[in-house]
Amino acid sequence: MTRIRCRQLAPQVGESAANHEEILRSIRESRGVDLLVLPELASSGYVFRDAAEARSLALTQTSDTVAEWVEAVPGDTVVACGYAELGEDDIVYNSAMLFNRNGILANYRKVHLWDQEKNAFTPGDSPAPVVDTPVGRLALMVCYDLEFPEYTRSAALRGADALVVPTNWPLVERPAGERPPEVLIAQAAARVNKVAVVLCDRTGTERGQQWTAGTSIIGSDGWVVAEAGPDGTAEASLDLTAGRDKNIGPLNHLFDDRRTDLY
Amino acid sequence: MTRIRCRQLAPQVGESAANHEEILRSIRESRGVDLLVLPELASSGYVFRDAAEARSLALTQTSDTVAEWVEAVPGDTVVACGYAELGEDDIVYNSAMLFNRNGILANYRKVHLWDQEKNAFTPGDSPAPVVDTPVGRLALMVCYDLEFPEYTRSAALRGADALVVPTNWPLVERPAGERPPEVLIAQAAARVNKVAVVLCDRTGTERGQQWTAGTSIIGSDGWVVAEAGPDGTAEASLDLTAGRDKNIGPLNHLFDDRRTDLY
Numbered sequence: 007m008t009r010i011r012c013r014q015l016a017p018q019v020g021e022s023a024a025n026h027e028e029i030l031r032s033i034r035e036s037r038g039v040d041l042l043v044l045p046e047l048a049s050s051g052y053v054f055r056d057a058a059e060a061r062s063l064a065l066t067q068t069s070d071t072v073a074e075w076v077e078a079v080p081g082d083t084v085v086a087c088g089y090a091e092l093g094e095d096d097i098v099y100n101s102a103m104l105f106n107r108n109g110i111l112a113n114y115r116k117v118h119l120w121d122q123e124k125n126a127f128t129p130g131d132s133p134a135p136v137v138d139t140p141v142g143r144l145a146l147m148v149c150y151d152l153e154f155p156e157y158t159r160s161a162a163l164r165g166a167d168a169l170v171v172p173t174n175w176p177l178v179e180r181p182a183g184e185r186p187p188e189v190l191i192a193q194a195a196a197r198v199n200k201v202a203v204v205l206c207d208r209t210g211t212e213r214g215q216q217w218t219a220g221t222s223i224i225g226s227d228g229w230v231v232a233e234a235g236p237d238g239t240a241e242a243s244l245d246l247t248a249g250r251d252k253n254i255g256p257l258n259h260l261f262d263d264r265r266t267d268l269y
Numbered sequence: 270m271t272r273i274r275c276r277q278l279a280p281q282v283g284e285s286a287a288n289h290e291e292i293l294r295s296i297r298e299s300r301g302v303d304l305l306v307l308p309e310l311a312s313s314g315y316v317f318r319d320a321a322e323a324r325s326l327a328l329t330q331t332s333d334t335v336a337e338w339v340e341a342v343p344g345d346t347v348v349a350c351g352y353a354e355l356g357e358d359d360i361v362y363n364s365a366m367l368f369n370r371n372g373i374l375a376n377y378r379k380v381h382l383w384d385q386e387k388n389a390f391t392p393g394d395s396p397a398p399v400v401d402t403p404v405g406r407l408a409l410m411v412c413y414d415l416e417f418p419e420y421t422r423s424a425a426l427r428g429a430d431a432l433v434v435p436t437n438w439p440l441v442e443r444p445a446g447e448r449p450p451e452v453l454i455a456q457a458a459a460r461v462n463k464v465a466v467v468l469c470d471r472t473g474t475e476r477g478q479q480w481t482a483g484t485s486i487i488g489s490d491g492w493v494v495a496e497a498g499p500d501g502t503a504e505a506s507l508d509l510t511a512g513r514d515k516n517i518g519p520l521n522h523l524f525d526d527r528r529t530d531l532y
């Protein structure tokens with residue numbers, strides 16, 4: 007079983023030291039957790055005034071800040087964290103990183119950008135990485151990426167046991183008693199692909215923007231097994247190998263049943 | 270607004286006359302309804318002993334039975350109904366038909382077959398039709414088809430306002446208080462494509478098989494607006510044009526945001 011924890015932080019643009027401290031604290035407290043997931047843009051905050059502000063808050067993969075995160079990892083925890091990245095090409099990306107105490111396992115630049123992100127970031131040009139880690143085969147993607155079923159399918163076809171998804175969901179209207187629509191979409195992606203989905207949203211209000219705080223851990227059968235409590239933490243133990251057999255019933259197989267001649 | 274009605278029938282293999290009578294009654298009572306949807310295999314029942322039994326219950330598109338359905342349509346109702354089809358090629362298909370009083374508007378042969386259907390039917394080799402009708406541009410697919418997000422996307426890309434889906438969902442376990450998983454998948458398909466989804470399931474028990482009775486009408490925002498009541502009928506009025514504008518927010522477009530270079 008893989009022990010999974012999401013910490014639904016509340017980063018603020020302009021509060022870099024505090025954002026950094028919260029990330030470090032979350033990492034330091036993760037002893038015994040196999041997979042810790044933090045939100046999108048956890049280091050920078052989200053609501054930038056303009057592209058220059060986003061750039062001013064971007065980190066390189068080789069920055070001291072990132073090195074501190076890696077050094078803070080206790081034991082064998084694998085960590086996913088979203089951040090504003092300044093690439094070696096001097097371009098600014100909305101990125102997420104998967105790392106453990108040995109260093110960076112994968113870096114991903116979000117390819118589907120939401121709203122004003124299009125003004126602040128350049129989209130990546132590589133698909134979501136799917137990497138073998140000590141806790142299973144993990145796909146890393148960010149927020150709006152999840153809403154493209156072609157993209158989640160692609161990660162599943164490349165063998166992902168779980169989709170690890172740092173997010174920042176602006177609050178949208180929904181009927182009373184319903185989960186956030188993004189969670190429904192994630193549940194469907196889990197079910198049709200038999201993959202777990204680990205969604206770490208953010209909370210709080212930032213420059214007037216309210217957030218959904220919709221953090222959810224979803225099993226490979228599509229059901230939500232944990233949501234963030236009042237302390238902003240969601241925890242669950244999942245067998246990440248449970249979805250590897252794509253047979254569903256004696257005559258059906260989620261991937262082999264696809265009619266790729268028709269789409 | 271389009272007035273939609275689903276009638277969640279309980280057909281039984283071996284009770285063809287009664288099944289036919291229920292279909293006819295549903296059609297005759299549909300005056301004032303713009304779109305009437307009936308279940309998958311409504312004429313034959315579902316739980317066949319073998320392929321020979323399925324063949325014995327199959328109808329041609331030119332059969333007297335189908336002619337009676339067409340003749341029974343009152344006013345301007347468009348009807349979707351699932352049936353076992355004997356093709357002009359002497360092959361047996363799990364089909365659905367869209368018709369009004371003027372005749373057949375579209376015929377569809379299910380391409381993704383579930384479980385023992387693989388022994389009773391040959392899969393179709395054409396994608397879900399998307400056809401202009403007096404009530405809007407409708408895509409027609411059947412049950413398990415819906416669980417392939419490539420397939421629902423394809424219908425949306427071809428301009429469907431609504432996915433019309435006769436189904437027979439064998440009852441599967443789900444956590445208390447949750448909708449059937451197939452409905453979650455349909456909600457996600459609706460939301461990521463901005464299309465309405467009209468699901469007409471069946472009810473009852475047939476040769477020991479329990480059914481989900483999960484009939485649901487879903488708006489192009491992904492929310493369920495109607496489920497079948499105790500009388501097996503679900504009704505809703507939807508603006509089927511509401512999903513035609515695929516912009517979501519000032520900088521995002523559901524289709525244009527796809528990264529088709531990556532999948």
